Amino acid sequence: MPPHQELSQTHNCVIEPRGNPKKRRDKVYVGCGAGFGGDRPMAALKLLQRVKELNYLVLECLAERTLAERYQAMVSGGDVDPVGAQEKVIEVSCTNSDSGTSFEKSYVPEDGVSTYLGAAPIVECLEKYQPNVIITSRVADAALFLAPMVYELGWNWDDLKVLAQGTLAGHLLECGCQLTGGYFMHPGDRHRDISLPSLLDVSLPYAEISFDGKVCVAKAEGSGGVLDFSTCTQQLLYEVGDPSAYVTPDVVIDIQNVSFQSLSTCRVLCTGAVPSGRSVPDELLRLVPKNCGWKAWGEISYGGYECVKRAKAAEYLVCPGVDFNILSYIVGVDSIKAAEIDENAASWATCKDIRLRMDGLFDSKQQAVHFTREFSALYTNGPAGGGGISTGYKKEIVLEKQLIGREHVFWKTGMKFTNGISSNTEESRDEDATSSCGENGPLQHAQANRQDSYLPRSPQATGTSAAPTGxxxxxxxxxxxxxxxxxxxxxxxxxxxxxxxxxxxxxxxxxxxxxxxxxxxxxxxxxxxxxxxxxxxxxxxxxxxxxxxxxxxxxxxxxxxxxxxxxxxxxxxxxxxxxxxxxxxxxxxxxxRPPCLCSYTTTFLQQSDNPLVSPAKRKKKNNFPRWVFSKRSENKMSFTGTLDKCKACDKTVYVVDMLSLEGVPYHKSCFKCTHCKGTLVSRAPSKVSALFCGTQDKCATCGKTVYPLEKVTLEGECYHKSCFRCAHGGCPLTHSNYAALDGHLYCKHHFAQLFMEKGSYTHVLEASHKRSASTPPSEPAEPNPEESAQEEEAAAAAADDDDDNKEENPKPETP
Structure with a gap:
């Protein structure tokens, strides 16, 4: 049966809701068949044989092979010529089915311009044609994986929460075995010392995605490699800029709070991806090829006594007239420029075998050719004992990035049918696979084994502890x-x-x-x-x-x-x-490694949850700070969370990243001038509704003007560096070593010590009130440790008597 062709109408990339999307499955299994164009061809076949429940296989390169009936494949290998790639697949299919045919020559854009598309064109292909193989032009990697999720699970383009989780799955899968132990093994790191036989049998990854956005990444059972917290985290941050705004054509996601929980040695639950503040990009990324000149290079080897000095002489002889275009390396000594000059000099003294490489970028072909000839002339004109010369040159291009409005980017789909591949049907797919992330069991197991994500990363399960101090x-x-x-x-x-x-x-x-x-x-x-x-x-x-x-x-x-x-x-x-x-x-x-600032564990507590305070004393709300310190045998941190939201982005803002203006919290990165968008380093005037640059800061301790060069900012308050001291002991404070109570700052050590003296902070508050009442605000005295201690001891005795009298007949508390 000769193949026939069908083309769809042209669409722009403006996102439009899907009309009555159909939910075809409760969960879909999507696998990665190749992480890049040079990946192992047989790895995808091995994944198909091992993981029977796979519904889709996504490759970032064209694989010239047929697939079993129950699979659908999506390939981004079409690049600027998807029609040509399509013809090659059909050619292979027709050859295998003895029904060869020929097609008219495909069209390849002459300028090579390409724009990253999202998942919408692929979803249309799946809806209209139910194809066995989809070949795309340039499509964002994560979108290749997101498309089958949208199609099978009935998601719409405004279901941003599940789209964010689906995009997370695609981002983790897109580089293939980098998620499952490839590009991870390191003999110098006991946490990553994977055995070579295990690495030889590393499995490509796949993911199970549920209708509600639950994502579980996995590798084939019994395969080699490693899939755990470490490999997932490395891939999560791979090729990422700002983690609060990871941009794809379909959704901008925030991965700052993504976490991983090991369900087994082969499965990891992935949670925490959410839509960013700018949930959908208005513009798409376009790549425009531009000429950037001619690349030329040459290499030569030297050995024996003073071989490094001979390489230096060779570099000098080649460079005159073109040295500003050249980078040179001593292969094996500073090939990647990883060491400082004095470190290189120390190792060169013992070198007996080196290779000089020189790379240049030139404006014209003539200049590049001239360089290679000068380099080849070292055979007869250079230092003694040089050999193994190799040279070359080629034209280079650079892909210039441009942003273009979605309404100006167009796409269309097309289909060619041949009887070489039978149509995909629901009956032909294997539906007997069991879920790896069930509704109850696996999730409960994940909660019970939450600490698995912190276990050592190596198969030998060596111990993990803090790095040595000092x-x-x-x-x-x-x-x-x-x-x-x-x-x-x-x-x-x-x-x-x-x-x-x-x-x-x-x-x-x-x-x-x-x-x-x-x-x-x-x-x-x-x-x-x-x-x-x-x-x-x-x-x-x-x-x-x-x-x-x-x-x-x-x-x-x-x-x-x-x-x-x-x-x-x-x-x-x-x-x-x-x-x-x-x-x-x-x-x-x-x-x-800096020393531990304090041997106490920081624990954020609600007042009603504080185990160190009696129920009667909990009524005194002003007596309790936002954190307390308790002595622990392990240096771990636990938090119950924070309710503060940044005024600018409406996201959770934590203490270490918070600036407070007139009681309103901001992220430090969001505290910007409304006009120029520059980060503010001082408080804004109190009588304006927006934030503008300006210097009107007063030290919270002494009340005098504080200028940027001598300023310390903490939770919206400014201090002179000399005033930023513990109110009890006068010791210097840092942003990570302080506690605040009733407007006064303390170092963590003295703050915890004061609490343990009386079991509360009543005596501290009373002492600070007396100190404030007796000290004129315009001329604050420097803290005197001895006087402060005497006042606090007197206040502590009075506070003890007062607290004891009030606790004799406490009123009943309501939980």
């Missing part, structure tokens, strides 16, 4: 990481092995620290002089920007570095164009 250790000992790239920007995660270590990592991993570490990537030569180093550092200060986001749900940091990848993967002159090795560059840094 001594230098490589960051490997504290955390693990994965790097990803987007254009000229890089992101990498910092995931502590012991979750409470995140608080100390935040003190070490700062924008300044990150910029200093990655600045070595900008070194253009293996033998730079001090002028070159100063020029490098100046360029980094002007162009490289670092953003650090805390992802509370997985106790991790996401670090984004802008303008660090030498123009991006398409035109970079580096050996590691994607910046994949930078995660280990970061982990290899020696860091000193």
């Amino acid at each position: 001594q230098k250790v490589p960051l490997y000992a504290v955390a693990h990481s994965r790097a990803g790239d987007k254009g000229n920007d890089l992101n990498f995660s910092i995931i502590p092995h012991f979750p409470p270590d995140i608080e100390r990592l935040k003190m070490v991993v700062t924008p300044e620290w990150v910029k200093k570490v990655v600045s070595t990537l900008l070194t253009t030569s293996s033998f730079p002089d001090m002028d070159a180093v100063m020029k490098r550092d100046k360029w980094a200060d002007e162009h490289v920007n670092v953003e650090i986001y805390e992802v509370k749900g997985v106790h991790s940091l996401n670090v984004v570095v802008r303008n660090i990848l030498d123009g991006g993967v398409n035109c970079s002159r580096r050996i590691d164009r994607h910046g994949k090795t930078i995660s280990d560059l970061i982990l290899s840094q020696q860091v000193t």
